[in-house]
Each structure stands twice: as C-alpha cells, then as structure tokens.
Amino acid sequence: MSKFADYFLVNTRPGKPLNADAAAAPPDEPKSKVTDFVTQQSFASFTVSTAVTKALWKGFQKVFSGWADSAWLPLGLCGLFGAGQFLLALRNKESKLETWDHILFALVVAVTNTLILWFATLGIEPAADDIGITGE
Numbered sequence: 001m002s003k004f005a006d007y008f009l010v011n012t013r014p015g016k017p018l019n020a021d022a023a024a025a026p027p028d029e030p031k032s033k034v035t036d037f038v039t040q041q042s043f044a045s046f047t048v049s050t051a052v053t054k055a056l057w058k059g060f061q062k063v064f065s066g067w068a069d070s071a072w073l074p075l076g077l078c079g080l081f082g083a084g085q086f087l088l089a090l091r092n093k094e095s096k097l098e099t100w101d102h103i104l105f106a107l108v109v110a111v112t113n114t115l116i117l118w119f120a121t122l123g124i125e126p127a128a129d130d131i132g133i134t135g136e
Contacts, residue, residue, distance in 0.1 A: 008035045008036055008085060008088060009033045009034065009035055009036070009088075009092065010033065010034065010035075010036045010039060011031040011032070011033060012031065012032050012033065012034050012039070012096070013029065013031065013032070014029075014030055014031075014032045014096050017032055017034050017096040017097055017102055017106075032096035033092060034089050034092065034096070034097065034106075035085045035086075035088045035089040035092065036085075038085065038086060038089045038097075038106040038107075038109050038110050038113075039109070046113075046116065046117055046120055049081065049117050050117060050120040050121055053074055053077050053078055053081070053117060053118075053121045054074075054121050056074075056077055057073055057074045057077065057121060060073060071122055074118055074121040074122060075118045077121075078114050078115075078117040078118040078121065079114055079118075081114070081117070082110050082111065082113060082114030082117070083110075083114075085110060086106065086107060086110040089106055089110075090103070090106075
C-alpha cells in the first residue's frame with residue numbers, strides 16, 4: 001500500500017473489521033486496517049469530504065459552466081471517492097474484509113456514505129426536528 005493510502009486507513013479489530021474502535025482492544029490483540037470510509041464511524045465524519053467535494057463542484061462550475069451546473073456532477077465526484085475508498089478497503093490485505101457479510105456491509109456503508117456526501121454537497125440537510133432532535 002502506498003503512503004497516501006495510509007491517510008485513509010484506520011485500525012480495527014480482526015473480528016470487527018468495520019468498527020474503527022480498535023483502542024478498546026487489549027494491547028496484545030492483533031489489529032487490522034480498513035479504509036475509514038467503510039467503517040461505522042464514518043457516518044459522522046463528512047465535514048472535510050463535503051467541503052472538498054463542494055469546492056471541486058464550484059470550481060468545475062466556474063470553468064465549465066453549463067453541464068457542470070448539474071446536480072449529477074457532485075454525485076459523480078462523490079461516487080468516484082466512495083468507489084475508490086471501497087476498492088482500497090478490498091485491496092488492503094490488512095483490512096480483513098474476508099467474508100461476504102463484511103464485504104456486503106462495507107459496500108452498504110460506502111454507498112450510504114456516498115449518497116450522504118452527495119446530499120451534503122448539494123446543501124440538503126435534515127431539519128433537527130425531522131431526525132428527533134428538539135434541543136429540549
């Protein structure tokens with residue numbers, strides 16, 4: 001694996017390759033690595049990804065007005081990022097994505113994250129009361 005890929009990899013436990021909470025493991029337990037985009041924790045880590053995708057989209061709009069104004073362009077950008085992260089997880093020998101249930105769950109998380117990243121890039125966000133947060 002390249003050093004660039006290391007920026008996207010997190011330690012996981014071999015029996016739970018999609019849970020990035022490896023710190024809870026005993027120190028002598030072996031660790032595995034998986035791309036952060038397919039972990040359960042990735043659902044909460046979209047700030048930088050959204051900003052980068054939105055910046056790319058705005059840049060394309062300035063350079064290529066017309067087709068770049070479409071909402072489908074950020075879906076393509078998010079899809080490329082999500083697919084790359086998923087393939088990185090599959091290729092990484094340390095990820096321990098060895099069973100079909102782990103691979104399928106990683107794919108579901110990656111697709112869901114891709115869609116959430118797309119919606120966030122478009123500026124679509126749920127109202128607090130839509131998701132049960134009332135502030136009381």
